[in-house]
Amino acid sequence: QQQVKQSPQSLIVQKGGISIINCAYENTAFDYFPWYQQFPGKGPALLIAIRPDVSEKKEGRFTISFNKSAKQFSLHIMDSQPGDSATYFCAAPGSARQLTFGSGTQLTVLP
């Protein structure tokens, strides 16, 4: 069964800094790796996703870097803002084609 290891568990960054969250997966039968963002009291919402025919995908200040050989992918948030403070989840598809999520990273961006 697919396992996704996410780190760090929590992250504190100054405004304007770079936030980096890492994930590693074991196996996947389907190449699609999303990141979800969750604000308090809300459900997770899709932030950005990558299909690893490319090694990097950028949307605004958010970038996914993907290393297929290492089975690792990461989320970079450039110029982090207090409004980015949230819990971030990575996910990977398992053999049953259902998403397996990481344990989440609570990001706090200080003003």
Next chain:
Amino acid sequence: EAGVTQFPSHSVIEKGQTVTLRCDPISGHDNLYWYRRVMGKEIKFLLHFVKESKQDESGMPNNRFLAERTGGTYSTLKVQPAELEDSGVYFCASSLLPGPGSEQFFGPGTRLTVL
């Protein structure tokens, strides 16, 4: 357009009692998923409906959990009898297409506390 809604937002029950959670997916979304997050751990898949049929229920913890989706619209998840380890946040999500490559839209969750 309304998003995924869940009811109740919070539920506190005693061990041995029964609780029923409800999820209303986005209109037109045939695919409905239930997930659970326990004590700050990972969001864990429970099951997947396509319309009214259970496509995959491999994540259901045991037979104390019963999910239904009559008519292929809203879904309910019943826990009977509830145990302490069932505490957590239960999320429902829906998607237009099946498979992990289709964006899933999550509800705000139901926080279940079993005392």
